[in-house]
Amino acid sequence: MPNFDAIDAAIAxxxxxxxxxxxxxxxxxxxxxxxxxxEACATFVAELLHLRGFKVQLVPSAGFPVVYGVRPGARxxxxxxxxxxxxxxxxxxxxxxxxPPFDLTVRDGKxxxxxxxxDKGHIICRLAALDALLxxxxxxxxTIKFVIEGDEExxxxxxxxxxxxxxxxxxxxxxLWEAGGVNHQGVPECYAGMRGIAYFELRVATASRDAHxxxxxxxxPNAAWRLVWALRSLKGPDERILLPGxxxxxxxxxARDLELLAALPEExxxxxxxxxxxxxxxxxxxxxxxxxxxxxxxxxxxxxxTSGYQGPGCMTVLPAQASAKVDFxxxxxxxxxxxxxxxxxxxxxxxxxxxxxxxxxxEAPGRSDPDHPFLRLVADTAEDVYGIxxxxxxxxxxxxxxHAFIHxxxxxxxxxxxxxxxxxxxxxxxxxxxxxxxAGTRHTARIIARFGSKA
Amino acid sequence: MPNFDAIDAAIAxxxxxxxxxxxxxxxxxxxxxxxxxxEACATFVAELLHLRGFKVQLVPSAGFPVVYGVRPGARxxxxxxxxxxxxxxxxxxxxxxxxPPFDLTVRDGKxxxxxxxxDKGHIICRLAALDALLxxxxxxxxTIKFVIEGDEExxxxxxxxxxxxxxxxxxxxxxLWEAGGVNHQGVPECYAGMRGIAYFELRVATASRDAHxxxxxxxxPNAAWRLVWALRSLKGPDERILLPGxxxxxxxxxARDLELLAALPEExxxxxxxxxxxxxxxxxxxxxxxxxxxxxxxxxxxxxxTSGYQGPGCMTVLPAQASAKVDFxxxxxxxxxxxxxxxxxxxxxxxxxxxxxxxxxxEAPGRSDPDHPFLRLVADTAEDVYGIxxxxxxxxxxxxxxHAFIHxxxxxxxxxxxxxxxxxxxxxxxxxxxxxxxAGTRHTARIIARFGSKA
Numbered sequence: 005m006p007n008f009d010a011i012d013a014a015i016a017x018x019x020x021x022x023x024x025x026x027x028x029x030x031x032x033x034x035x036x037x038x039x040x041x042x043e044a045c046a047t048f049v050a051e052l053l054h055l056r057g058f059k060v061q062l063v064p065s066a067g068f069p070v071v072y073g074v075r076p077g078a079r080x081x082x083x084x085x086x087x088x089x090x091x092x093x094x095x096x097x098x099x100x101x102x103x104p105p106f107d108l109t110v111r112d113g114k115x116x117x118x119x120x121x122x123d124k125g126h127i128i129c130r131l132a133a134l135d136a137l138l139x140x141x142x143x144x145x146x147t148i149k150f151v152i153e154g155d156e157e158x159x160x161x162x163x164x165x166x167x168x169x170x171x172x173x174x175x176x177x178x179x180l181w182e183a184g185g186v187n188h189q190g191v192p193e194c195y196a197g198m199r200g201i202a203y204f205e206l207r208v209a210t211a212s213r214d215a216h217x218x219x220x221x222x223x224x225p226n227a228a229w230r231l232v233w234a235l236r237s238l239k240g241p242d243e244r245i246l247l248p249g250x251x252x253x254x255x256x257x258x259a260r261d262l263e264l265l266a267a268l269p270e271e272x273x274x275x276x277x278x279x280x281x282x283x284x285x286x287x288x289x290x291x292x293x294x295x296x297x298x299x300x301x302x303x304x305x306x307x308x309x310t311s312g313y314q315g316p317g318c319m320t321v322l323p324a325q326a327s328a329k330v331d332f333x334x335x336x337x338x339x340x341x342x343x344x345x346x347x348x349x350x351x352x353x354x355x356x357x358x359x360x361x362x363x364x365x366x367e368a369p370g371r372s373d374p375d376h377p378f379l380r381l382v383a384d385t386a387e388d389v390y391g392i393x394x395x396x397x398x399x400x401x402x403x404x405x406x407h408a409f410i411h412x413x414x415x416x417x418x419x420x421x422x423x424x425x426x427x428x429x430x431x432x433x434x435x436x437x438x439x440x441x442x443a444g445t446r447h448t449a450r451i452i453a454r455f456g457s458k459a
Numbered sequence: 460m461p462n463f464d465a466i467d468a469a470i471a472x473x474x475x476x477x478x479x480x481x482x483x484x485x486x487x488x489x490x491x492x493x494x495x496x497x498e499a500c501a502t503f504v505a506e507l508l509h510l511r512g513f514k515v516q517l518v519p520s521a522g523f524p525v526v527y528g529v530r531p532g533a534r535x536x537x538x539x540x541x542x543x544x545x546x547x548x549x550x551x552x553x554x555x556x557x558x559p560p561f562d563l564t565v566r567d568g569k570x571x572x573x574x575x576x577x578d579k580g581h582i583i584c585r586l587a588a589l590d591a592l593l594x595x596x597x598x599x600x601x602t603i604k605f606v607i608e609g610d611e612e613x614x615x616x617x618x619x620x621x622x623x624x625x626x627x628x629x630x631x632x633x634x635l636w637e638a639g640g641v642n643h644q645g646v647p648e649c650y651a652g653m654r655g656i657a658y659f660e661l662r663v664a665t666a667s668r669d670a671h672x673x674x675x676x677x678x679x680p681n682a683a684w685r686l687v688w689a690l691r692s693l694k695g696p697d698e699r700i701l702l703p704g705x706x707x708x709x710x711x712x713x714a715r716d717l718e719l720l721a722a723l724p725e726e727x728x729x730x731x732x733x734x735x736x737x738x739x740x741x742x743x744x745x746x747x748x749x750x751x752x753x754x755x756x757x758x759x760x761x762x763x764x765t766s767g768y769q770g771p772g773c774m775t776v777l778p779a780q781a782s783a784k785v786d787f788x789x790x791x792x793x794x795x796x797x798x799x800x801x802x803x804x805x806x807x808x809x810x811x812x813x814x815x816x817x818x819x820x821x822e823a824p825g826r827s828d829p830d831h832p833f834l835r836l837v838a839d840t841a842e843d844v845y846g847i848x849x850x851x852x853x854x855x856x857x858x859x860x861x862h863a864f865i866h867x868x869x870x871x872x873x874x875x876x877x878x879x880x881x882x883x884x885x886x887x888x889x890x891x892x893x894x895x896x897x898a899g900t901r902h903t904a905r906i907i908a909r910f911g912s913k914a
Contacts (some may be wrong), residue, residue, distance in 0.1 A: 068898070218654065219857070223743055229761055303677050311761065314763045322762070
């Protein structure tokens with residue numbers, strides 16, 4: 005067995021160096037939504053891998069280049085694949101940040117910057133674990149592959165296609181997902197599945213220009229009303245989604261899923277307090293019912309509405325255009341392409357053939373077996389670091405290219421990392437806590453070591 | 460009878476002088492929505508009246524000061540009241556103007572500038588008519604009063620209260636409204652009523668901050684959905700407004716109203732082409748039915764919608780806040796205060812007590828008798844100027860403080876002026892055509908002369 009004391013000592017010794025690498029990585033403001041500096045950031049990530057002896061390629065994709073790296077281990081098998089992304093969310097209003105978003109700032113035991121957690125901190129966490137293993141052991145026990153994309157935060161979902169086209173390059177025995185960490189109680193938590201997503205913009209134009217509401221109010225079609233009526237036809241106050249056939253493929257959770265959910269901490273109070281909610285919908289109050297609904301039911305969420313006059317006071321305008329952003333979160337075995345068909349057919353049937361649907365990105369839902377040996381390995385190794393076994397959530401509410409790895413590569417996927425619920429991903433003052441970084445790096449090193457020793 | 464040849468000659472001779480006054484008036488950018496330079500503009504308007512021998516006051520109001528002026532005529536009675544406003548709409552993007560918006564520019568027979576038509580051009584038109592009468596006749600045949608407000612274009616409706624508080628000051632026998640002119644066919648057209656308005660913002664907040672749609676989509680209340688459902692409860696695709704009691708006070712048009720509507724030109728093709736409409740709502744195609752619906756039915760118009768993410772591409776956010784701007788156009792005898800009560804009661808009854816209603820301004824509907832001798836006088840005098848009798852629309856679709864003058868002062872109200880449908884009020888390159896200015900001024904002079912001679 006590897007010498008974990010030596011590995012942990014190396015992690016501690018190299019902390020400043022790895023944080024300096026993270027500082028340089030964050031200094032590349034690789035905001036995929038804006039597209040500036042993406043190539044430069046990809047090149048820098050490639051250089052970080054190259055320094056560790058990886059054979060690296062910047063592989064073109066339908067979006068930004070994908071950084072691919074492979075480093076053979078001491079023995080021939082097995083192969084562990086790391087999935088990460090080098091793009092970040094926009095920084096948002098600078099006045100909401102306590103320090104410059106693209107200048108990693110360590111204060112009060114926290115490392116603050118855009119991408120500190122999501123996901124540049126995780127890239128460095130993986131590399132720091134490799135550094136420590138190499139320093140303590142002189143070699144890696146297995147082959148490591150990285151696939152680090154630049155479109156995770158952006159509007160374009162290219163990775164599933166990329167994975168489908170590069171199954172040999174990416175072939176592996178298991179995959180460690182981009183992020184992970186501890187829950188509100190400080191207990192490490194993993195998820196074994198992600199919901200899919202079908203994100204659409206609904207648009208309607210009823211005239212070539214806005215009209216005065218006094219002129220047109222009684223006789224002109226109104227784009228905002230058309231949109232409201234079309235949206236209402238999708239879901240009513242009872243929260244039931246009204247697309248015919250929408251629920252047909254929904255697979256309910258298994259008894260094992262419910263058992264795993266029951267083992268998760270109660271988070272209803274945290275959610276209520278954190279978001280200032282008066283309560284949940286559907287009469288939910290907490291417990292397994294809330295956990296189950298949160299991840300095993302599909303959704304139809306209005307993410308945005310826009311039409312007409314939105315400034316202060318009043319303007320008596322009858323809008324010619326209106327649009328909504330709508331996302332459907334999908335559970336196994338729902339299919340985003342089928343949902344698009346159902347949506348079009350439903351709108352047409354309801355008299356809303358004037359509503360245009362723009363497909364802004366779809367991903368299928370996907371699950372790993374929560375009892376797969378690799379997920380058990382990840383859970384077991386967590387105990388050595390955190391003093392408590394990792395909890396496994398059978399699904400998470402979010403979406404990602406998870407399904408593509410399962411479908412095209414056949415790998416089980418586990419999560420582990422440096423995050424915690426207060427990390428403010430996608431928000432100002434995104435950060436991780438330094439002790440979480442150390443723990444996540446130790447955990448990653450143990451996953452690699454144990455995975456290699458299993459061969 | 461007055462010498463109209465001499466009056467018309469004086470109007471022609473004084474044209475350049477009056478346009479120069481208008482140039483100076485427009486150079487005061489009195490945008491009430493922005494509030495800059497309003498006092499200076501009011502003072503300049505007061506000076507224009509003072510130069511004509513008016514006794515002038517700047518009367519404080521709940522909004523910007525009201526310019527009031529009175530000039531006794533040669534004999535004791537009667538009194539004609541002019542209602543105008545010195546505030547203008549914002550200029551909007553300067554690149555959309557062919558000349559600086561606050562620098563009156565005459566080109567191609569058009570006088571272009573913000574407020575050229577609405578309403579500074581009409582202030583100067585009234586003054587030009589008085590100038591010509593004084594020059595040709597040496598005196599005015601009746602007492603003239605001006606009430607010129609500074610909040611017509613703004614978000615605050617203060618004039619009805621002002622009128623109610625100053626009934627003695629404003630006492631008159633008839634009122635000439637702020638604007639008027641010719642229709643698409645060049646035929647002078649007057650309106651004898653205005654719809655009321657009840658303009659509300661509906662706001663809902665479901666959380667203290669936005670959530671990730673993957674986290675909250677299945678379990679959190681969504682402000683955008685709450686808003687959509689609440690709006691849908693107000694009106695469905697059949698265009699019927701669903702507030703209980705909303706239609707109770709609606710007075711249908713009389714046979715005389717329908718006769719007047721039938722005499723108006725068919726505008727359905729113009730409207731369709733001008734606004735790029737595929738068609739009208741409620742199965743309307745044109746004719747008296749369209750005319751009737753356009754002005755004699757109340758409306759519920761969504762003027763604006765805003766919630767969540769509205770930028771390009773997608774952001775998977777569950778919005779904590781949503782709002783809509785909604786205006787109800789009201790017909791006699793609907794009451795804006797009652798509509799507010801109906802709206803609150805309806806939302807509460809439908810389970811939407813979380814929807815906040817913000818009152819952004821209300822005005823009651825009002826009508827004059829289209830066959831009142833004063834309106835006949837205005838129509839008759841038009842024939843002398845335009846060669847054709849003025850058409851009378853029994854109502855217009857827009858709203859204004861019209862009702863306050865009828866209710867508190869008991870005056871009949873007519874419209875006449877310098878406008879035409881292409882004047883681009885509220886838009887870039889607002890203008891009037893010089894011949895329309897001359898005709899509107901001649902018409903105004905005849906209205907004053909005939910009104911005075913009727914005493």
